[in-house]
Structures are given as C-alpha cells and as structure tokens.
Amino acid sequence: MQTNSLLELSQISKGFFGIPVLEQVTLSVAPGQSLGLxxxxGAGKSTLMNILGGNIQPDSGSMNWTGSAYRPHWPRDAEAAGIAFxxxxxxxxxxxxxxxxxxxADFPCRxxxxxRLEMFRRTKELLGQVGLAVSPQTPVVNLTxxxxxxxxxxxxxxRQPKLLILxxxxxSLSEREIVHLFKVLRALQQQGMAMIYISHVLQHVQQLCxxxxxxxxxxxxxxxxxxHFSPGQLVALMVGRELxxxxxxxxxxxxxxxxxxxxxLSQPGVIENVSLAVHEHEVIGIAGLMGSGRTEMARILFGLDSCSSGRVSVYRAGExxxxxxxxxxxxxxxxxxLLTESRRDDxxxxxxxxxxxxxxxxxxxxxxRGVLNKSLLRSSINRTREAVRLTPTASGRQAVRTLSGGNQQKVVLAKWLLNEPRILILDEPTRGIDVGAKFEIYRLIDELACKGAGIIIISSEIEExxxxxxxxxVMRKGEITNSFDRSHFDREAILNAALHSIEQVPA
Amino acid sequence: MVSRFVHSGYLTLLLCGVYCLAVGTWVPGFFTLENAHNVLLALLPLLVVATGQTVVLMTAGIDLSVTSIIAITSVIGAQLITSDGGPLAENWLATPIAAIAMLCLGVGLGLANGICVAVLKMPAFIATLTSMMFLSGLAIWWTQSEQIYNLPRSFLSIGNQLGSVLLITILLTGSVHFLINRTLFGMRLRAVGHNPLAARTSGVPVSKTIVWAYVLSGFTAALASVLITGQLETGSPVQWENNLLDIVGATVIGGTSLYGGRGSVIWTASGVLLLSLIDSSLNLLSLSHFTIMMIKGAVILLAALLDTLRYRVNEGNH
Amino acid sequence: MEARETIVKLLNQSSLILFAFVFLTFGILADSFLTLQNVRNILIQSSSLGIAATGMTLVLLTAGVDLSLGSIMFVAVAVSGKLLFNDYSLAISIFAALAVGFLLGMLNGLMIVRFRIVAFIATLAMLFAARGFGLWFTNTRAMNMPDEVTQLGATHLLGVPVPILALVGIAGLTQAFLAFTPWGRQLYALGVDPNAARKAGIRVDLILWTVYSVCGGCAAMGGLVALSQTGAVSPSFGSQREFAAIAAAVLGGTSLFGGRGTVFPGTILGAILFQTIENGLVIMNADPYLYPMVVSIIIFLAVLLDTVRNSVVNQLRRRHIRVQLDASQD
Structure with missing residues (x-):
C-alpha cells in the first residue's frame, strides 16, 4: 500500500504437520501507523507474530523491514532490528x-x-514515558x-524500537488501568511509534488503531x-465463513x-456465582474468551481447584x-x-x-483385589482404540509423544471412554488437530450423548x-452472562456476547 | 538403533557378561565357586534395598535415608535379642519378634518420609537427607557408637545362609516385580512418575501413591537390615553407612530413571549384579578402600550420565 | 488474602524469630552463654561455616545444591597440609588449597552444565569420589599442622581476629557481587526460571558454571579457616559440613527453590545461629552424639518453613481473572 513501508509481509504461508495455518498473508505497516489485528x-494471529519475532520460520513468502529483506532466525534478530513484543x-x-x-540483559556498567544511579535515572525516564509513578527500586512482585x-x-x-507489537x-487489566494504558500508547503513537495491536476487544482496536x-x-x-468497519462488520468478517x-x-x-x-460456585478472583445444570443426553457449550474463567470453572467442577462457596452435585444411583x-x-x-486444555501439561x-x-x-x-486383569484391559483398550479410530499403525508400546496432535487427543478421549463416564467436560477438544480427527471427535461426542452422557464443551470456536x-x-470475567438455546443459535450474537461489544445481546 | 539399545534393560546384563569375561581372565580367583558364593551373599541384600529404591525412583523421587534405616533397625533389632541383656534374650520367639519389629520400624520410617514428600511437599532429596542424618545420629546416640554382638543363632541364620537369603530375596523381588507390572498400584506409580499433573487429572491419588512408594522403600531397607545384621553377626549404628551410592547407583545403572516413570526390578537386578562384580573384582585386586570409593563415585556418575542421555533421547531434546 | 500475606511476612522473618528464641533459651539455660567471651567465640567459630555457606547460598539461589562441599573442604585442606609438610610456604599452600577447591567446583559445574546431570546426583557422586581421593591422598592419617597455621588463626589485624576478617571479606564481597553486578542480578533471575532467563538473553550456563566453581572455592576457604582453628586434618575433616552449610543458608532465609536469599545478612546470620546452637549444646554439656540429631531437626524445620512459604507464595501468584472493579468503570 504505502511505498515507504516500515514493515511489509508478502505472501507469507506456514503450515504445521500439513495443516495450513497461514495462507498468503500480505500486510504492511507504515512508520507511525497503528495496525489492529x-x-x-486459531485464526493464525499468534503464528504470524511468532514469524515476525523469529521464533518460527515461514514456509514461503518474504518480509521487508525498513526497505531491506528481513529474515529473523532468533528472537534477538527481531530485537536488533527494532521490533519489540x-x-x-x-x-x-x-x-x-x-x-x-x-x-x-544489558545493565549499564562500570x-x-x-x-545503579544511571540505571535508576534511565528507568525513571522510561517509567515517565509510560506514566508509571513507582520507584525504580520497587520489587516487581509488589506491582499490580x-x-x-x-x-x-x-x-x-x-530498546528504542520502531515497531511495538502488543x-x-x-x-488482566481493570478499566482504569486500560484507560491509562491507552493514554500511554496514544502518546507513543504521537511520537511516531508504529504498532501492531492484537485484541479481541473490538472497541479497543477502534479507539487505538x-x-x-x-x-x-x-x-x-x-x-x-x-x-470503514463497524463492529458488526468486523464480527461478520471474523466468523464469515460458511458453516x-x-x-x-x-x-x-x-x-x-x-x-x-x-x-x-464462587472463588474470589476466579469465578463468581456460577450455576449450571447438565441433563442426560445433553451437550452444553461454553463460549468465552481465553481468561473468561471457563477453564477455571471446569477445573473447579472437576475438583482440581478449590472453590470458596457453592455446591456441586451429580446424579448417581437414583439420587x-x-x-x-x-x-x-x-x-x-x-x-x-475432564479432557484438559493442554494435552502436554496435564x-x-x-x-x-x-x-x-x-x-x-x-x-x-x-x-x-489389586491385581490387574491384563487381558481384559487389553481387549477393552483395543476396542476403545477402534471406537476412537486411533491410527492402527501405532503399537500400544509406542510413546504418546510420537503421535500427531489429533491422535494424542484421541488417546486422551479414549482413556476417559474406557471408564464409561456419565459427565464429560471437554476443554478445547479440537485445538491443534486436523479436520479428520476433529470430525471423529464430534462424532464421538454425539455418540456419547446418545448413550446418555451429559457433556460440557469449552471452545473458542463458536462454529464448533x-x-x-x-x-x-457465554462466560465473561468469571461470570455466566448469556445462555442460548439451540433454536436461538446465532454466531454473531454469541461472539458479541463473548467479546462484550457495544450492543448488548439480550439473554 | 543405538538409542533403542541404550534404552533396553539388557544393556546392563550385556555389560555384566563382558565385564566378567574381561576381568575374569586376568583377576585371579574371580571364576571360583567361593567368589561366586561371596558375590551372591553380598549382592542379595543390596538387591533387596535397591528394589525399594526402584519403586521410589519411579515416582521421580529418591530415598537417601535407606542406609540409616538399615542402621537404626539393625541396632534396635539387635538390642532386643542380644544375650548381653536384651529384653528378649533366651525367649524362643525372639527371632521372629525382632524381625517383625525391625520391619515395622522400617515401614513407619518410610511412612514418615512419604508424608514429608507427598503431603508436606518437601523436595524428596532434602527430606530424605535430613531423615538420613537424623536416623544415623539417633542410631549412634542410642548405642553410644557401640556395636552389638552375641545375637541368637536362629536370627543370624536368616542372613548368613545363602539358601534363606536367596529365598527371601526372590520372594521380595518377585512380589515387587508383580506389584509394578501386574497391579493398579504399579500402573499409578508409573503415571505419577511420568507426569504427576496428568496423573492427578486422571483420578490417580497421587499423594497416596507416593507415600506407599516410600513405605515400601522403608520396608525393603528394614528387610535388608535383617539380612545384613545376620550376615555380619552384629548390630551396628554405622551398618552400611557407605553403601548409599551403591544402592542408588545400581538402580540407575540398571535403567530405572531418576526422572521417574521408568523402572523394573529385573533392570535393577542386573545393575546390582554389575556393581557387585565390579566391587568384587576390585576387592580381589586388593585395591584400597579409597580407590574403590573413587571408582564407585565415577561409576555412579556414568550411570547418571547414561540416564540423562536416555532421558534426553526419549524427550526428543538435543 | 490478607491473612496469607501476613503469613508470608512472618515466614520471611522466621530466621530472626528463631534467632531470638535460641539466644534466649540458651541464655536462660546456661549462665556462661551470654558472656562477651562466649559471644566472641561463637563469632570466631562461625567464620568457617559462614564462608562455606556463602558458596552454598550462591548454588541454592540457582535452585541447585552442592552436596560435595564437605569433601571438597577435606581435599583442599589435605593438599595444603601436604604442601606445608613438604616445606612449601604458607602462601603457596593456601593458594593451592583454593585452586583445588575451585577446580573441583568446576568439575561439578561441568557435570551439571555440560552433561546436564541433576545437581544433587552429580554432587553426591563428587561427595564420595572426592572423599575417597582425599583419604587415599592422606593415607587415612591425621596430619597435625605446624604452629604457624594456628598462629595465623589467632592473629588479629586491627584488633579483629583473622577468621572473622576472612568471613567479612568473603561474605561482603559476595553480597556486593550479588547485589551490584549484572552477574548477581541475573543469578537471581535464573533461579526463578532458567528458561525465561535464557529467553531474556542471560548466559545461564556460564553463570551456573561460575557459581559451582565459586562454591568449591568457598568450601576450600572455609576449610582453611577451620584448619587455622583446629590445627589438624583428620580423615573426617569437613564431613557433613554440606548439611551445616545448607542449614545456615536456609536458616538465613535462602530458598531451596531458588531466586531468594542473601549472603549478608541472611546466610551469615544463619551460620551464626547454627554455630550458636552447637555452642549452646557444648556449654550445656549435651551428649555430643546428640548434635547430628539436633542439626537435622533444625534443617528439617528450616526446609519445612521454606516449603510452606513457597507453596503459599505460589498460591498467591495464581492468576486472577476477575479484576477488582474500580470507581472509574462505567
């Protein structure tokens, strides 16, 4: 677009394990310009930023930085170029x-x-620029x-960057802190700092970019x-694909x-007054941004974290x-x-x-009596492996690490299915897995519900x-804010509710 | 190919064979029945403790207090039955009562270790290190650093006859092998060692599993103490003080990982065998105690290095 | 939340509280305890441990541990003793001891940094290997040092005994490095999270290596100071001093989990506290066989407090989603 761009990306593509994550992305940022992304x-924002930051390399495409080719291999390359994250x-x-x-990483030394005096003086200047009135000697643990x-x-x-990527x-900021942050960012913009601002909060993007x-x-x-874009148009563009x-x-x-x-259910600082009922043959979806308390709610329901008040009960043997x-x-x-958000961690x-x-x-x-019936377990394992259609080429003795993401997720699901659960909580069950595996997982969810299980699905993909x-x-800031029945499903309304856009959606 | 070989539990057995052949040809007296008898008698109690250690290592913990559990149970057991004024001297049930008391004490101390690690969440090595210090101090204070002699013949015969030692060892290792491979506990043990968070999420009672592992380790240490006290015919507050590294080392050389999750009694047995062979050949060469100490330090390091290597190959790190 | 923060604050001050408690107890139980002469003795006796614990503190700050400290002490002192016997000068033998300590520490660093062996296993192996070497080197015989060694220990410079000077010098310098150099500040960062530190551009491996080497050097120096007081190298010289050093550091508020603690005042206070307890036991004519038990109980309590503190702090750090609403909203 602009001829004198600061940063130009052209035709950047990247895939993981054959799944395309970025396709032919072309973007540019002019000096002093603020771009809202x-x-x-899962749309590819973080992959794009990782490419910019030198954490991963693109499969194809090229980048230009202040007029010359830019190919970062390490985070420090990006830092040296003047891009700060x-x-x-x-x-x-x-x-x-x-x-x-x-x-x-670079103390001023003699x-x-x-x-120290020099360091404190320069810190004061920098803190002045961001409008933070604390002493340079405050331990960070004491800050909000x-x-x-x-x-x-x-x-x-x-590091005196030319481009700031946020x-x-x-x-995790309060309203007042956000107001202050924006004041600081606007001042930086006026001084000519270019920015890429990534956010779910469309109002913020519109205010700032x-x-x-x-x-x-x-x-x-x-x-x-x-x-040129109203919030409604942006939401429409974000979810715009055909179902x-x-x-x-x-x-x-x-x-x-x-x-x-x-x-x-309440836990101070985490969730507030969450009430929920799951029925037989029912699949409930939880929508909400990351950090809306949905994962925390699941962990509390499952007993992994404690809650300060509230009750959880389940149906068992007639009561x-x-x-x-x-x-x-x-x-x-x-x-x-509980199928957790992160396969690798827990x-x-x-x-x-x-x-x-x-x-x-x-x-x-x-x-x-404490003794494992190995042959019975093995035959059940084999049956369940077939039920989830785990890749038949993998031997049971193979380390899970060697499987693809989709097959790993099937292993998690299969280990729960072996226990014939009545209540299944799935946290981002299809994150990072291929389309085929996704379909299998949807099919399994439906099958389970048919058999009488109650299921809670937490997902960032509203379509899913x-x-x-x-x-x-819909959850926001640790509370349940909206509830939609199947007959009233509307992608934009749900996304709006989750994003807390200007138009409040009636519950 | 190489990585598969490094991974297999048979590497250590193969090393044993190679070592026997290499050393046996030029160390006089290595291939004699007498030496085999001696090696075996020394090896079995080590195998008993190392079996318990294997279970603890599988939870990604470590039990450094085993030698002092051996010492304290040794002196307490010996004091009960010594004919120099033991309360149970001349009692016809002295031997079984003493042995059971020693085992109970071992279990209790293991329980205390387990609670420190699993419930109080203290780092395993420092928790068991302090209990090592405390128990060995207790044993020395209790006896005022005196050895206890004159134990009844029936008690000694548990530990100094190859037949009974062999039987006890086989019974113990067999049951622990079964425990690890054929029971729910074994399955949970591995899960806890591999990833305690995932284990907890999968409904494994993580703390309980860890506590049991330390209890088992305390039990095996006490059992070994019964054998050793019989073998050496004394109850001593410094019993086996210098064998700590042998116990951890033999387990790790066998292939049980310090990082948890992987372990087998058979591996440990081959590790114990290798270490005992080295020990015996060094003794036959009449090298000094200190040279042996140094060589053992080096062997342990190699074992740890091998384990780190295995772990990194397995985790796919470079 | 408030209560928890108060608990953390209390736990942070636990060493001072313990200190006061111990002093009062012994002061009441033994009349000769609170005399000027005895306090002076305690200070002099603490200097060896204080110096060794200074090195241990550095290692603990990186969330590592050095179990070979006592053995390194022994080897270093044995080498210098042997040199003195062979008529080398005092200066050369002191230098040699320090070099040996530094070298063995570097070896620890090699195993931990280069081969990535878990610190407690690597240094546990060193504990045995180094003591075996030392025993072989000294033929398991005790060596009595020439008088010049103990004279050095009793010398006063500007009215201050040399051991105390050595302690103040080493602890002061180390604390200055910790507080006022990039090396020191980066050390604290890597103790909290080595991966994040590496990402932030800190040369983690180099720092770890220097830390283990310096710890070896401190062990040697601590050994020399102890030698100047006892005048003899016995085969059990330095045995279990690593526990005392860990105890001193942890009593002084250094965390086993890394990234928290100071040499001065923390560890030095811890070392004095530790020595005070030993001294008090002596003055009370306690059974010497009781000492290891008392010491292990102290370590246990200190580590337990540290563990509790660590888990309370981790709970406080749990991410909060719901932000306190403030007046300016809507």
Missing part, C-alpha cells in the same frame, strides 16, 4: 526490582559494577497487573482504515434427568449426591471426566506408552459449539 482464536503473558522476574527487570504491563512496555521502549495487553486487518483461517479477509458441513448430524435429544448441578468436597479420584469414580504422560496412558483412568475397573451443542452458555 483481529480474528478468532509485549506478550499476553508477562516475562518479568518477581524477585527483581523494576529497574533490574528493564535492564536485565567495570564489574552496575551503575496493570503496573507490570506498563513495566513491560518500559522494558520494550528501553498481544492482548488488556486481558488507524487501520485494521481481519485474519480468518490463516488469510487476511479484510484490511483498511478503521473507519461447512463437517459436523455429524445431531442424533441425541436431551431429557429432564439431571446429571450434574453446580449451584452458585443427587454432593461432591463439592471430594477429591478428583473420587469424582472420577462417580463418572466424571492431559497425557507424553513419554509413557499409549497403553500406559490408556489404562490409567479405568485401571480400577479391571482390577480384582453451534455444530455440536444443545445449549450454549
């Missing part, structure tokens, strides 16, 4: 003070010694989330001056029999029994299951074999929820 989770997760060391965090965010920006400014900087680009399924589907026919036909029909009931105080192992025995033992992973939940069912659920609940 919006898109649903502010990540969603802060990278500060809580045991060091503000000044030390800012200068950690001989061995840090020139908003103050830490400002320290991150000061740290970035210290990834969801407002997720001069141009906006919409990313959907790895391609740019809209790009232009921010005035593809890749959801199995829903065969189940919810009944009135209650399986799980949560009453007024509702309270399980609020029971540990996870007991909840598994009463038929609960879903699977990555270096253990497929069979070891599969047997661990349901082992107790195949045990007589619409395709699989009987009811969709």
């Amino acid at each position: 919006v898109g649903e989770n 502010i990540h969603q997760e802060l990278n500060l060391f809580p045991n060091l003070n503000v000044a030390e965090n800012i200068f950690l 001989g061995f010694w840090i020139r 989330a908003g103050e830490k965010q400002l320290v991150e920006i000061a740290k970035a400014l210290h 990834d969801e900087p407002t997720t 001069s141009t906006v680009a919409v990313l959907r399924d790895g391609s740019i589907v809209g790009h232009g001056p921010v005035e 593809e026919q890749h959801f199995p036909r829903i065969e189940h029909q919810p009944t009135d029999r209650l399986l799980l009931r949560a009453e007024a 509702m029994i309270e399980i609020t105080k029971l540990p996870v192992s007991k909840r598994v025995q009463v038929g609960m299951a 879903g699977l033992c990555m270096s253990a074999s497929i069979d070891e992973n599969l047997g661990v939940v349901a082992g107790a069912r195949f045990t007589v 929820l619409i395709g699989t659920c009987d009811r969709i609940i």
Whole structure:
C-alpha cells in the first residue's frame, strides 16, 4: 500500500504437520501507523507474530523491514532490528526490582559494577514515558497487573524500537488501568511509534488503531482504515465463513434427568456465582474468551481447584449426591471426566506408552483385589482404540509423544471412554488437530450423548459449539452472562456476547 | 538403533557378561565357586534395598535415608535379642519378634518420609537427607557408637545362609516385580512418575501413591537390615553407612530413571549384579578402600550420565 | 488474602524469630552463654561455616545444591597440609588449597552444565569420589599442622581476629557481587526460571558454571579457616559440613527453590545461629552424639518453613481473572 513501508509481509504461508495455518498473508505497516489485528482464536494471529519475532520460520513468502529483506532466525534478530513484543503473558522476574527487570540483559556498567544511579535515572525516564509513578527500586512482585504491563512496555521502549507489537495487553487489566494504558500508547503513537495491536476487544482496536486487518483461517479477509468497519462488520468478517458441513448430524435429544448441578460456585478472583445444570443426553457449550474463567470453572467442577462457596452435585444411583468436597479420584469414580486444555501439561504422560496412558483412568475397573486383569484391559483398550479410530499403525508400546496432535487427543478421549463416564467436560477438544480427527471427535461426542452422557464443551470456536451443542452458555470475567438455546443459535450474537461489544445481546 | 539399545534393560546384563569375561581372565580367583558364593551373599541384600529404591525412583523421587534405616533397625533389632541383656534374650520367639519389629520400624520410617514428600511437599532429596542424618545420629546416640554382638543363632541364620537369603530375596523381588507390572498400584506409580499433573487429572491419588512408594522403600531397607545384621553377626549404628551410592547407583545403572516413570526390578537386578562384580573384582585386586570409593563415585556418575542421555533421547531434546 | 500475606511476612522473618528464641533459651539455660567471651567465640567459630555457606547460598539461589562441599573442604585442606609438610610456604599452600577447591567446583559445574546431570546426583557422586581421593591422598592419617597455621588463626589485624576478617571479606564481597553486578542480578533471575532467563538473553550456563566453581572455592576457604582453628586434618575433616552449610543458608532465609536469599545478612546470620546452637549444646554439656540429631531437626524445620512459604507464595501468584472493579468503570 504505502511505498515507504516500515514493515511489509508478502505472501507469507506456514503450515504445521500439513495443516495450513497461514495462507498468503500480505500486510504492511507504515512508520507511525497503528495496525489492529483481529480474528478468532486459531485464526493464525499468534503464528504470524511468532514469524515476525523469529521464533518460527515461514514456509514461503518474504518480509521487508525498513526497505531491506528481513529474515529473523532468533528472537534477538527481531530485537536488533527494532521490533519489540509485549506478550499476553508477562516475562518479568518477581524477585527483581523494576529497574533490574528493564535492564536485565544489558545493565549499564562500570567495570564489574552496575551503575545503579544511571540505571535508576534511565528507568525513571522510561517509567515517565509510560506514566508509571513507582520507584525504580520497587520489587516487581509488589506491582499490580496493570503496573507490570506498563513495566513491560518500559522494558520494550528501553530498546528504542520502531515497531511495538502488543498481544492482548488488556486481558488482566481493570478499566482504569486500560484507560491509562491507552493514554500511554496514544502518546507513543504521537511520537511516531508504529504498532501492531492484537485484541479481541473490538472497541479497543477502534479507539487505538488507524487501520485494521481481519485474519480468518490463516488469510487476511479484510484490511483498511478503521473507519470503514463497524463492529458488526468486523464480527461478520471474523466468523464469515460458511458453516461447512463437517459436523455429524445431531442424533441425541436431551431429557429432564439431571446429571450434574453446580449451584452458585464462587472463588474470589476466579469465578463468581456460577450455576449450571447438565441433563442426560445433553451437550452444553461454553463460549468465552481465553481468561473468561471457563477453564477455571471446569477445573473447579472437576475438583482440581478449590472453590470458596457453592455446591456441586451429580446424579448417581437414583439420587443427587454432593461432591463439592471430594477429591478428583473420587469424582472420577462417580463418572466424571475432564479432557484438559493442554494435552502436554496435564492431559497425557507424553513419554509413557499409549497403553500406559490408556489404562490409567479405568485401571480400577479391571482390577480384582489389586491385581490387574491384563487381558481384559487389553481387549477393552483395543476396542476403545477402534471406537476412537486411533491410527492402527501405532503399537500400544509406542510413546504418546510420537503421535500427531489429533491422535494424542484421541488417546486422551479414549482413556476417559474406557471408564464409561456419565459427565464429560471437554476443554478445547479440537485445538491443534486436523479436520479428520476433529470430525471423529464430534462424532464421538454425539455418540456419547446418545448413550446418555451429559457433556460440557469449552471452545473458542463458536462454529464448533453451534455444530455440536444443545445449549450454549457465554462466560465473561468469571461470570455466566448469556445462555442460548439451540433454536436461538446465532454466531454473531454469541461472539458479541463473548467479546462484550457495544450492543448488548439480550439473554 | 543405538538409542533403542541404550534404552533396553539388557544393556546392563550385556555389560555384566563382558565385564566378567574381561576381568575374569586376568583377576585371579574371580571364576571360583567361593567368589561366586561371596558375590551372591553380598549382592542379595543390596538387591533387596535397591528394589525399594526402584519403586521410589519411579515416582521421580529418591530415598537417601535407606542406609540409616538399615542402621537404626539393625541396632534396635539387635538390642532386643542380644544375650548381653536384651529384653528378649533366651525367649524362643525372639527371632521372629525382632524381625517383625525391625520391619515395622522400617515401614513407619518410610511412612514418615512419604508424608514429608507427598503431603508436606518437601523436595524428596532434602527430606530424605535430613531423615538420613537424623536416623544415623539417633542410631549412634542410642548405642553410644557401640556395636552389638552375641545375637541368637536362629536370627543370624536368616542372613548368613545363602539358601534363606536367596529365598527371601526372590520372594521380595518377585512380589515387587508383580506389584509394578501386574497391579493398579504399579500402573499409578508409573503415571505419577511420568507426569504427576496428568496423573492427578486422571483420578490417580497421587499423594497416596507416593507415600506407599516410600513405605515400601522403608520396608525393603528394614528387610535388608535383617539380612545384613545376620550376615555380619552384629548390630551396628554405622551398618552400611557407605553403601548409599551403591544402592542408588545400581538402580540407575540398571535403567530405572531418576526422572521417574521408568523402572523394573529385573533392570535393577542386573545393575546390582554389575556393581557387585565390579566391587568384587576390585576387592580381589586388593585395591584400597579409597580407590574403590573413587571408582564407585565415577561409576555412579556414568550411570547418571547414561540416564540423562536416555532421558534426553526419549524427550526428543538435543 | 490478607491473612496469607501476613503469613508470608512472618515466614520471611522466621530466621530472626528463631534467632531470638535460641539466644534466649540458651541464655536462660546456661549462665556462661551470654558472656562477651562466649559471644566472641561463637563469632570466631562461625567464620568457617559462614564462608562455606556463602558458596552454598550462591548454588541454592540457582535452585541447585552442592552436596560435595564437605569433601571438597577435606581435599583442599589435605593438599595444603601436604604442601606445608613438604616445606612449601604458607602462601603457596593456601593458594593451592583454593585452586583445588575451585577446580573441583568446576568439575561439578561441568557435570551439571555440560552433561546436564541433576545437581544433587552429580554432587553426591563428587561427595564420595572426592572423599575417597582425599583419604587415599592422606593415607587415612591425621596430619597435625605446624604452629604457624594456628598462629595465623589467632592473629588479629586491627584488633579483629583473622577468621572473622576472612568471613567479612568473603561474605561482603559476595553480597556486593550479588547485589551490584549484572552477574548477581541475573543469578537471581535464573533461579526463578532458567528458561525465561535464557529467553531474556542471560548466559545461564556460564553463570551456573561460575557459581559451582565459586562454591568449591568457598568450601576450600572455609576449610582453611577451620584448619587455622583446629590445627589438624583428620580423615573426617569437613564431613557433613554440606548439611551445616545448607542449614545456615536456609536458616538465613535462602530458598531451596531458588531466586531468594542473601549472603549478608541472611546466610551469615544463619551460620551464626547454627554455630550458636552447637555452642549452646557444648556449654550445656549435651551428649555430643546428640548434635547430628539436633542439626537435622533444625534443617528439617528450616526446609519445612521454606516449603510452606513457597507453596503459599505460589498460591498467591495464581492468576486472577476477575479484576477488582474500580470507581472509574462505567
């Protein structure tokens, strides 16, 4: 677009394990310009930023930075070029003070010694630029989330970048802190700093940016001056794809029999007054942004985290029994299951074999007086492997780590299925897996619901929820804000509710 | 190919064979019945403790207190039955009561270790290190650093007859092998060692599993103490003080990982065999105690290095 | 939340509270405890441990551990003793001891940094290997040092005994490096999260290597100071001093989980506290066989407090989603 661009991306493509994540992305940022980058989770925003930052290399396409070719191989290449990142997760060391965090990699020194006065003086200047009135000697552990965010920006400014990339900087900030952050960012813009601002909060993008680009399924589907797009248009662009026919036909029909009931669950700072009921044959979807409390709610329901008030009960042998105080192992025995958000962290033992992973939940069912009935377990494992259509080429002794993401997810699902759960909570069940595996998982969810299980699906892909659920609940800031019945499913309304756009959607 | 070989539990057995052939040809007296008898008698108690250690290592923990559990149970058991004024001297049930008391004590101490690690969440090595210090201090204080002699013949015969030692060892290792491979506990043990978070999410009672592992380790240490006390015919507060590295080392050389999740009694048995062969050949060469100490330090390091290598190959790190 | 923060604050001050408690207990139980002469003795006796614990503190700050400290002490002192016997000068033998300590520490660093062996296993192996070497080197015989060694220990410079000077010098310098150099500040960062530190551009491996080497050097120096007081190298010299050093550091507020603690005042206070307890036991004529038990109980309590503190802090750090609403909203 502009001839004298600061940064130009042309035809950038990238795929992982054959799944395209970015396709022919072309973008440019002029000096002093602010670009808002919006898109649903999984649209490719973070991959694009990782390419810019030198964390990963594109498969094809080229980048230009201040007129010459730019091919970063390490994060420090990006840093040297003058591109600074502010990540969603802060990278500060809580045991060091503000000044030390800012200068950690390049202290001003005389001989061995840090020139502390010089460091404090420069820190004061930088803090002044971001409008943070704390002493440079304050330990970072004592700062609030908003103050830490400002320290991150000061740290970035210290390297005197030409382009500042902010990834969801407002997720953990209060309104007042956001107002202040924006004041600081506007001042920087006036001084000529170029920015890429990534956010789900469309109002923020509109307040702050001069141009906006919409990313959907790895391609740019809209790009232009921010005035040309209304929030409604942006949402439409973000979800704009046709509902593809890749959801199995829903065969189940919810009944009135209650399986799980949560009453007024609260945990200070995490969730507030969450009530929920799951019925037999029912699939409930939870929509919400990352950090809306949906994962935390699932962990509390499953007993992984504690809650300060509220009750959880499940249906068992003809009556509702309270399980609020029971540990996870007991909840598994009463038929609960949780497929966690991150397979690697708490879903699977990555270096253990497929069979070891599969047997661990349901082992107790195949045990007589402590002794494992291995042949019975093996035949059940084989049956379940077929049911989830796990790749038949993998031997049971193979480490789970060697499988593709889709097959790993099938292993997690299979290990729960072996236990024949009555209540299944699935947190981002299709993240990072290919289309074929996704379809299998949707099919399994429907099958389970047909057999009478109650299912909660947490997902960032609204389309997925619409395709699989009987009811969709929207969470925001740790509270349930909206609820939609299948007959009232509307992608834009749900996304609006989750994004907290200007038009409030009636519940 | 190479990585598969490094991974297999048979590497150590093969090393044993190679070592026997290489050393046996030029160390006089290596291939004699007497030496085989001696090696075996020394090896079996080591195998008993190492079996318990294997279970603890599988949870990604470590039990450094085993030698002092051996020491404290040794002196307490010996004091009960010594004819120099033991309360049970001359009692016809002295031997079984002493043995059971020792085993119970071992279980109790293991339980305490397990609670420190699993419930209080102290790092395993420092928790068991402090209990090592405390228990060995206790054993020395209790006896005022005196050895206890004159134990009844029936008690000694548990530990100094190859037949009974062999029987006890086979019974123990057999049951632990069964426990690891054929029971729910074994399955949970592996899961906890591989990834405690995933294990917890899968409904495994993580703390309980870890506590049991330390209890088992305490039990095996006490059992080994019964054998050793019989073998050496004394209850001593410094019993086996210097064998800590042998126990951890033999387990790790066998292929059980310090990083948890992987372990087998058979591997440990071959590790114990290798270490005992080295030990015996060094003794036959009449090298000094200190040279042996140094060589053992080096062997342990190699084992740890091999384990790190295995782990990194397995995790796909470079 | 408030209560938890108070608990953290209390736990942070636990060493001072313990200190006061121990002093009062012994002061009440033994009359000769709170005399000027005895306090002076305690200070002098603490200097060896204080120096060794300084090195241990550095290692603990990186969330590592050095179990070979006592053995390194022994080898270093044995080497210098042997040199003195063979009529080398005092200066050369002191230098040699420091070099040996540094070298063995470097070897630890090699195993931990280069071969990525878990610190406690690598240094546990070194514990045995180095002691075996030392025993072989000394033929398991005790060596009595020439008088000049103990004279050095009793010398006063500007009215201050040399051991205390050595302690103040080493601890002061180390603390200055920790507080005022990039190396020191980066050390604290890598103790919290080595991967994040590496990402932030810190040369993690180099720092770890220097830390283990310096710890070896400190062990040697601590050994020399102890030698100047006892005048003899016995085969059990330095045995289990690594526990005392860990105890001193942890008592002084250094965390086993890394990234938290100071040499001065923390570890030095811890070392004095530790020595005070030993001294108190001596003055009370306690059974010497009780000492290891008392010491292990102290370590246990210190580590337990550290563990509790660590888990409370981790709970406080749990991410909060719901932000406190403030007046300016809507």
